Amino acid sequence: MTMTLTYAAMSARATFRNARFVLFTVALPLALYLLFNGLYGGRGDEAGITVGAYLMVSMAAYGGIGAAINAGARIAVERQTGWNRQLRLSALTPRGYMAAKSAVSLLVALPAILLVFLAGALVGHVRMPLHLWLGGGLAVWLSLIPFAVVGLVIGFVATVDSTQSLTVLVYMAMAVLGGLWIPVEQLSPFLQHLARAVPSYWTAQIARDVLAGVALPLRGIGVLLAWTVVLAALGAVAYRRSGRKA
């Protein structure tokens, strides 16, 4: 446990030191929020909350997902340097390694969520009590766990060259299918159906339900858990293979 925490702390420090990477994780969701809010922000309510709040949650989820996936995908770089081979020669267990790396991905996703929420308060005229701010933020943040694991899997299986295209592909698919860019209600019935099996839909939906004061959707929590379990199993297999030369 201590080893996992130590490794997470060190790895997080190294990631946050890369200022360009951190900037990249917050810039796009923030810009998109300002853009969408400017276009649609004035229109009444959506799913029981204001459009400003709806968009704020969508873009916080979008930014958080991107940051979490990209943070994990950086493992491909560490693998290429041979660091993973060295790590395999320590007492850190595969489970500890994955837990540490997932924690780092979640930490890296925080700035994007916080900044989009800040923009929601300052620009999007989102007004609500403190416990809803905290609850909504926490809901988005914790729902990112499957994406932290997606990033790890990409980091384990992709080469440094293929990482970029693979993360973009997964990221875009998640954003579109989960209704983060276009509300799911405006998609075709088939896509609406599909969205409910996609984790990114629930990342945003669970947070919206928190803001709207509705009971948490058990199905959504189940979908997020299922993705996490399956991906973690994949990740464990991929980690074992990562001792080979990259």
Next chain:
Amino acid sequence: MPTRDRVAAVAAGPRGRAAAAAVELTGLHKNWGSVQAVRGVDVIIAPGEVVAVLGPNGAGKSTTIDMLLGLTAPDAGTVRLFGEAPGIAVREGRVGAMLQSGALLPDVTVRELVATFAALHRHPLPVAEALRRAGIADIAGQRTTKLSGGQAQRVRFALALVPDPELLVLDEPTVAMDVEVRRSFWSSMRELVADGRTVLFATHYLEEADDFADRVLVLAGGRVVADGTGAQIKAAVSGRTVSAVIPDVEGSRSSLSALPGVLRVEQVGPRVLLHCSDSDAALRALLAAEPRAHDIEVSAGDLEDAFLALTARTVADADAAHHLTADPASAPSTRSSR
């Protein structure tokens, strides 16, 4: 070759002794696709031994070391370190390894890297001590991306020392070092092994193996082709060269390469060089075949010749076995002209 008998004797030794071995590799095989990287390696290393694994590129050194450390699973065969599976021995901090390439994380300083690695062990050496022993205390504050090749190797060495291991495994440790750094590296190694650690290192250099190791394993074509002291290996792989001036040699070069004990024929100016696995036999045959040969010299060959000799011998053994089963009528081919 008496050194081969030693392997057989040790490998067949009583079970009790094998359980205490620092390293026990049994029947290791590994293929990468269609490439047979390791083709049956059996090695037992007693605690406290300092062993060099010598071989050319592609001999299977790195694959063998990866399997030894548990980084790669063998296709067949077993690895035991101090009687345990490699993963367990590693987790207990009994094994430290210096890997061949990379291993240095970007965006951190040398001290942070070593400290992190130390935090991932149960009974690590103090970070300052690891830095001092590896001779990198002065560059501890530098980013890992700003190091020279030799400095990076020393940082890797520090990582190998961090677990305070009983078994130290070094995959071509001096590969990026200049002569001076290499010398000081080996002198600090001597200090380290004085307290009875087991050391296994891979190298291209026979001199390095001979200077530093008690025992040298020569790997070629994925097999151990020789096992003995540095002096024994040097003698076994002497791979001498016979050179002579032979009038009108042009027409007879192919017949020269067919002489017993000759691996390869080369012409340098007026001289013909015969690279030999058995220079005595080659010289006798040469004098019989070419009575006009003169200004004859016999010299000790370089390491390339030595590998050639050993590799040719294993290939010949394999070919002979193959021919016996496949086609008893055909004569076994006994030399390779590579």
